[in-house]
Every structure is written in C-alpha cells, then in structure tokens.
Amino acid sequence: MHIKIARFDAHRSPAHATVDVGIPEGLTLLQALLHIKATADPTLTFKAGCRSGICGICGVRVNGREELACAYKPNEGDLVEPLQYHRVMRDLAVEKKSIEETLGNAAAWLHHSRQTTISVEEEKRTEVQSDCMLCALCYSACPVFAVNENFLGPFALTRVYRYTADPREEDIKSAIDAIQSNGVWDCTLCGACTAVCPQGIDPKMDITQLRSTSAQFGYGDPNFMTMNFGF
C-alpha cells in the first residue's frame, strides 16, 4: 500500500515536499510511520507515545481530516499532513506550546474551590468533557483560526465549561469573564470540532452552554450589540 506524506524541513531545500511511501498492510498509521522510520528513512519526524489513543501526542491530518495516527488505519493513496494552526517543527511534528497558552488565556481551571457534595448526576454532567486529552485535533479543524489566531478555541472552552459545570466551582463569574474576548462569541457553531474529536466531546454544545451562562452574567453577543447600535 502507498501513502503520501507532506514533509517539511526548514533546513532543507526545498523545505516542503510530498513523498510517496510504501507501507505494509494492516498497520495503524502510527505503526506505519514507525516502520518507515526504523527501516527506510530515519529522518521522518513525527511524535509517538501511548499507541492507544490516550496521550494525545500523535495528531495529524489525513486527506484534510484530523486523526490520531495511532487510531487510524491507512487507505491506499492517503495524504498525511501535520495539524493546522500550529508551528510545524519538522514533517508531522508540530509545536504544542500553544495548548498551554490558550488554556492560560482561557483560565481553564477551578477558580475557587468549595467543599460540597457531588452527586452521580453531577459527576456525569462533565464526564465526557473531562475525557479530553488535549490532542488538539479540534483546534486544527476549527475554521475560526484561519481568521483569528487568538481565538481560545474548542478544547479550551470545553475545559472552561467542565469547571463551570462542576459543583465545586464557587467563582463562575471569573471563569465567564475570561472567555468573553476571543472566546464564546467568536465561535461560528459550525461543529467541525465535534466532528473530529476522538473522545466524543462536543465543544460546540459546551460553547453554546457557556453562552447562556455568559448571558446570565449580563454578557451578550458583541456582534449583535454593534448591529443594534446601528439601528
């Protein structure tokens, strides 16, 4: 079987090249990449960790769709590329410092923890959101980044939602305050993030929820506000 890999090396000329490589049948894409590196081309650069879809390190795009390399079985002719909206370091390896930065900007943590009981239902409410592994597939799929690189993006907002929906959070207002600019109102609710999440998380829904909480705190959609102003 043959797949195509988009390669990049800033120190090579030309820096970009798409190469066609033969791989054995039946492997996951990650196994195929490891096979190429170990037997044919040690310069092929990508990241590998748990092999089991949980450490979030191996995200790539295949034919324009975000996938975990360890959870994807290649098909003939697939084109494998690095994630979008990340700085490509080399080949399929991207820099992920942006994860820390967006989470920091979104203040995606428990702001003020209080002692309280948590029922089965309350825990279930954010069970799926707290399965997020920060693989950044949703980030790469989100069209907003093409126009606004400062957008907080799907995983950061899902994480904010997770904490605001937790009975332990005493200070929901601080959480909501932090996601007003470049945050909940910048999302187009297109659902691209939801479609690619390997953990079945629905950031679009979480963002919708955060919008209504924002409204409770007196915030509104700035786009509509300017429109109203014009009338």
Added chain:
Amino acid sequence: MVDVLIIGDGGAGLSAALAAKASGASVLVVGKNYPTNSQTSMAQGGINAALGNVDSDSIESHIQDTIASAKGLCDEVMVTKMCTQAPHAISWLESLGVPFSRREDASVAQRRLGGASHKRACYSQDYTGLKILHTLYDTCLKEGIEFLNERYLLNLITKPQENPKLDPLIKGATLLEIASGEVKQIDAKSVIIATGGYASLYHGFTTNAFGSTGDGICAVIRAGGYLSDIEFVQFHPTALKHSSILISESARGEGGYLLNSKGERFVDELLPRDSVARAIYAEIGRGEEVFLDIRHLGEEKLMELLPQEMHLCRLHEGVDPLHELIPIKPVAHYTMGGIDVKRSLEVRGIKGCFAVGECSNAKVHGANRLGGNSLLEIVAFGKLAGENASAYALACEEVAANDTQFKSDQNFINGIFYFTNQINFYEKREFIGKIFYHNAGIVRSDTKLKAVLAAIRQIQKELPFMGLGDKSKQNNTNLVDFIEFGNALELSEILLVGAISRNESRGAHFREDFPVQSDEQFGAHTIYWKEDGVLCADFERRYL
C-alpha cells in the same frame, strides 16, 4: 537560579511542582514531550485509598495488603506513610477538581483491584490517570508554574563537597533542546527527578508508552547516585497479543475468563498478577494461544465498565469482544526498581536531589506492586518530594555549577554525529526487547540471563557503529531515539546483573532454577552504583 528544577512532567512531577510552589519555592518543570502526553494518562484502573466508602476498609488493611504483595522487600515506615497519606491525597485531588466517579450517597466510588482485600481504588470510569493528570496540569497553569517542553534530560550536574566523605551536591542538569539541537545547562538549588519507569526495555512486549527508557535513572547512576531493585519488573497478564496494549484487570475482576486454544480455563483468573502472568506464559510456551473471554458479561456492562478496551480490541486486534475471544499475552507493565531514595525521597548519593514516581524506589512496592498504588505514590510522595526539595532549596546558598558537565555533554552530542551508521539501532532495540522478554522476563534462569548479558555487552561494544541516519541538528527524533536506546542499554545491563545475582524467586522475579524465596540470603534490596565507571552491586537492608 531556580529553587526547584523538576525533570519529568507526569503525575509525579506535577504533584511535586504544586507542592514545591505552595511551600514558597520557585519551580521550573521540564519534560521531553508535553505534560499531558506522559504515561500517567494511560492509567485506567484507579488510585488506592482506604476511604471505606463501599466496605469496611481501613488504613491498616491497606498497609497489610501492600506489605504482603511486596514479598518482604519493603520499608514498612514508607508503606505506612503512603497508605496513611492516601485519604488526604484523594481530598487534595478532589479540591483541585478531579472528577472521581461517585456513589449514590455522593461519596467517591471505589472498586476492588487484584491483591486488595477491600474495594479501595477510587476511579473515574476507566480514565483515572487521564483525569488526575489533566486536573493537575490545569492547576499548575493556574498557579503559574513554568514549563519547558521538548527538553531531554542528558545528565545531572553535581559538585563534590570539601569533605570527600559527604555526598556531592546537586547543581542542576544538562538538557538537549530538541527543537534547536543545542545542549543547555539549567542551574538549580535542588532537583527532583520524576522521569518514569523503564518497562520499554521490553520493546514490543510492554504496555508502556515509547520513551519509558529509564533516562532519569541512568542519569543518577552516572552522576554517582545509587539505584536499587532494578530486576523487579511487573508483567501484566492481559495485553493484546499483537500490539501489547493493556486490557485492564477489571476485565477479569468483573468475571472475564482466560482460555487456551482448546477453550479450557487453566488458571484462577483472580490470583495475583505474577501468578496469572506465569500461568499464561507457560500455556503459550506449550504452543497454546491464550484468550480473554468477556462475551458473557454482555454489551451493557462492557460498554459501561470498559468502553476504552472495547474500542482498542476492535481497532488493534480486529476482534469484537462482544462476540469474539480476545487474543492476549502477558507483557512488561511496571518497574518496581529505580533510583534508590531515602525516606525523605532524597537520592542516595546526591545531596539536594530528590526522585519520585515510577523512576524512584521508595520501597513501597517491593517485589510486586499492587494495582492502584502507583497513582497513589505519585500523588502522595510527589507532594512530599516537592515539600522536601523546597525546604532544602530555600535553606541552601546560590552557587552555580561550572560548565564541565555541559561541555562534556556538548561533545557527547556532537560526537554521536560522527558515529558510523553500519548497524541499525532500531533493529537492535527490537532484538533486545525480544530476548529480554523471553529470557529476562516472566521466567528467568542463570543460563538465559547470562546469554542475554553477553548479547547486551556485545551490543554495547557496537554502539559506535550504530550512528544516526539523520544528520540534522534541529528536531532530530532519530537522535532522541538513539539516546533513549543508549539509556535502555545501560539499564538493561544493570537489570541483568541484579537478576543473575538474585538466586531465588520473589514476587515478579521468577527464576526457574531457584523457584523458592530465600529470606536468609536474599531478603534484602539489591543496590547498584558505579565506581570509576564500573558497575557494582550488593544486597542490603538498611533504611536511611
């Protein structure tokens, strides 16, 4: 100069970082990838704490279970400390926002794992490690803890004390900045090593993530510190046959059977991990295939309890556990041995340097770790390491190291590019994994171990001919793989020397030529160190 430098950003490193910061120290955390990529994310089953939410558990019985599983090789003081701290560790995690699964009365849910007399493991479905790790990470960001990512620990920097009888002082570490390919020196008053275990020596036969190559452990012995009990490696009975991906113990705990090719059950599935692993290994040795059968548990139960596993079986083994048998084999899972630490978690032999988590040997797991005790250790002792390192750093004066180690590591990295590339080290890595699994794994013997040792020594000689195929300076993962390979090679020799010296069977270390436990001769920890580059080993039972 930073007060506390933490190397390794898994659950142990992050717990240590939060505690060190809370005790007033400045903290820097470095890791070879990103924190949430660490292996802690993979832990599914749970974290032990005798909360007694489900049955009448007690700290005393947690201590007893842990001691029993350690097979005589533990420090009861440390076991007591860990088990007593466990309920506090859970309330701490709860206060940070870890979403533990709940019971109807709103208490934390608990399940029974192998070797436990009670339902003691707190869990979050089968994503316990993931949720703990990510919550710790979020809290670190909240606390403004500084991270340097994609920095690979090469060596520790130490400085001899005026009195040569005293341990040298820790001064910092050298790291390879993977993106630029430059070696960097980081000065620190205190260092915590939290780099994880070394089960990846069994390449291809381990549940562990790539990169569990014992880097921090090797750095310690190179810097004059001590290691201990390296020969103790736990094998998990049920990993997928082709990919070695873990199928959690809860599959058996919930009533799954083990079957051979004839469809017969051949072992009590609920025996301790080492016994079940040996029974399966023996069955496979007889030419049988071994399967896990969970079909009778039914779809509803399986999807509720083991959703991750169902998916992994379908993807990696191409079987549907609802209707088909799951082919399995036992593989390396957890490494009990590691950096020898005192009760304060300070590394024996290096002052001001601490070690915690799977890379350390705090003498709580002994010859066999109990499921759920490792997540407990990384949180409870992670905090302890952070507090102790912080106290040390705040009392110590700021004197930077010279650049001797830095220069030497720069030369080392540059030198690797001149190694010839006649032998493919990836092939050797695979080869070592295989011979280790079959000869230094679940069943060992003097002859087998010595044959492997000879092979390892040969490969060590060939290392200069295993140079890089990738000559780039920047973002060279071929180089990273090679250094990991070098570390694994160094540690594999130590493991073999220990396994050869320990002429008995105890817990996970099983010698077919010495099948019984011998307390008079071997009721002690194996200690390793280097003198003028030569590996030394001894047995010792002394808790510092």
